[in-house]
Amino acid sequence: MKHLMFSFGLNAVRLLRLDRLLSSHTQGLGAILMLHHVRPFTAQNFVPNRLLEITPEFLDELLALVRARGFEIISMDEVPERICHPKPASPFVAITLDDGYADLVQHALPVFKKHQAAFTAYITTGFADGTAPLWWLDLEFAIQKMDFISLEMDGIKFDYNIQNDYKKTTAFKAIYWRLRNSPECFLRKVIVALAKQAGFDPLNSTRQLCLNWDGIRALAKEPLATIGAHTLTHPMLAKHEPAFAKDEIERSKAIIARETGKDILHFAYPVGDKTSAAQRDFTVAKTARFATAVTTRPGMIFAEHADHLHALPRLSINGLFQNTRDMDTLLSGVPFAFFNRGQKLNVN
């Protein structure tokens, strides 16, 4: 439903030619693009995390489109300067990839090299260690594997008959959002229980899909790559005590710096929406001497972000919208102006 509404909104913006009429007001200084997996398309019906993956072919088209529309592709290192001393005639795009997946090296890096496009990879140390679960993928795998699941959540027993892809998708959405809105310890307990029912180790997906430290050290040596931090265990920081959040932010910076031999100056808040990263976390990232920190709140970058370099919005490259027509509309900034009700800042 959300997908349909979004699609309808993009078409409406295009039909009314709002992207052409308003982009000079809504595009701002540019955008920070957010990607997750870059890998070949798999023809399956039940892929509820599909929005988190794009194909290498689409990445290739996207980089060509960005340049054709006059955006300069810059590294996150250059972003603070471009916000504090704007060049409005030359909008920028910075490309970021979260979590540190191995497909970045296998499928995205060759495309970045082809276009000589800088990018930033945000690393979660527990994914590189193979000790932190990719819980949203474990939920998908558990539902994929089983025909029936039984769960207790908030003292209520839920039985899901998930014998076809439609029922699997419905159950995924129901359980996913219940977990996203719950305390983190509860979420992790449910995932462990589900993986047990389905008969797999919840850390298998981490070990199969994420770069280990050798991979990260090699990536850090690539001239186009900047390495950033994405916590120790990928928690929704705002749901935790201050000392926990501080440790996740500060220690991930120190560990990645030690492993790569580089100063780590950029941070991404896991999950990154309002319920996962808020004012307190922005202050911790600033105090930890990161130059920038990015959320997943949607929006373009404006000069007004100069005072909010640790609460920067991003433009999510959604795997359900892998076409240059929708990307063109998004890069106009018009959909975000509507989403943010005309406000340039969404930082509280």
Ligand SMILES: [Zn+2]
């Ligand atoms: Zn993440």
